[in-house]
Amino acid sequence: MHTGELLGSGRSADVFAIDDHWVLRRYRDGGDATAEAVVMSYLGKHGYPVPRVRDPAGLPRTDLVIRRLSGPSMLQALRQGTITAEEAGATLANVLHRLHRIPARVSTDPADRVLHLDLHPDNVMFTPDGAMVIDWRNTQEGPPGLDWGMSALILAQVAVGTAAEVAEARAVLTALLRHLDPAVDLGDGDTGCLTQAKKRRATDPAMSGNEAHILDDAMELVLELKPARA
Numbered sequence: 731m732h733t734g735e736l737l738g739s740g741r742s743a744d745v746f747a748i749d750d751h752w753v754l755r756r757y758r759d760g761g762d763a764t765a766e767a768v769v770m771s772y773l774g775k776h777g778y779p780v781p782r783v784r785d786p787a788g789l790p791r792t793d794l795v796i797r798r799l800s801g802p803s804m805l806q807a808l809r810q811g812t813i814t815a816e817e818a819g820a821t822l823a824n825v826l827h828r829l830h831r832i833p834a835r836v837s838t839d840p841a842d843r844v845l846h847l848d849l850h851p852d853n854v855m856f857t858p859d860g861a862m863v864i865d866w867r868n869t870q871e872g873p874p875g876l877d878w879g880m881s882a883l884i885l886a887q888v889a890v891g892t893a894a895e896v897a898e899a900r901a902v903l904t905a906l907l908r909h910l911d912p913a914v915d916l917g918d919g920d921t922g923c924l925t926q927a928k929k930r931r932a933t934d935p936a937m938s939g940n941e942a943h944i945l946d947d948a949m950e951l952v953l954e955l956k957p958a959r960a
């Protein structure tokens with residue numbers, strides 16, 4: 731397929747313009763995009779803000795053709811000062827709430843939902859149609875608390891690290907946890923969704939040794955900031 735300009739590059743995929751309406755998203759590491767294409771289509775049909783996926787017939791399994799989005803990512807908007815940390819945390823909470831209102835696609839456990847499991851400020855784009863959620867590589871079905879736990883831990887890892895955004899990440903995390911779904915139980919430091927989320931983060935092959943080292947501090951921070959009831 732003829733592709734144009736490289737529009738973006740994350741940890742695992744490159745995104746190229748095809749034309750004004752479509753982009754090609756390609757895994758650099760041979761990752762298989764077929765499962766997430768099915769999930770994205772399912773969510774789109776339920777009115778969830780995901781880019782539309784074009785019929786993947788004939789594409790290599792590493793590739794997805796999806797609707798081209800315009801606008802900054804939440805991370806860029808934070809850096810540019812066009813949104814506040816409070817707004818970012820509230821928006822992350824909102825897209826988690828909305829995702830978890832949709833029935834699971836395959837699981838028969840009534841508590842399970844479609845989870846994103848990597849919902850952080852670089853995977854939300856602010857388009858003229860509102861916030862859209864991208865990068866469904868890690869999607870699975872399970873308890874919503876696991877999704878909240880993953881988002882919280884990702885932010886907390888930045889907040890306890892050495893990046894320039896330490897204070898901002900803490901503020902986004904604080905806002906996210908303030909909007910935590912009252913029905914969600916994150917558990918404590920030994921058991922529950924947050925502990926499960928930590929195990930996942932620890933085994934994520936994309937994490938460097940340094941990041942793994944600060945997971946304990948990140949977990950502590952989430953436990954400190956989460957509402958007492960959760």
Ligand SMILES: Nc1ncnc2c1ncn2[C@@H]1O[C@H](COP(=O)(O)OP(=O)(O)O)[C@@H](O)[C@H]1O
Binds near residue numbers: 745755799800803
């Ligand atoms: N539908 C899209 N339209 C325009 N740009 C996109 C689109 N999807 C992704 N991008 C750009 O490509 C980058 C990487 O995409 P992403 O799906 O998050 O892959 P990764 O798994 O590598 O993080 C994004 O941060 C964004 O800048």
Ligand SMILES: [Mg+2]
Binds near residue numbers: 740741852853
């Ligand atoms: Mg990404």
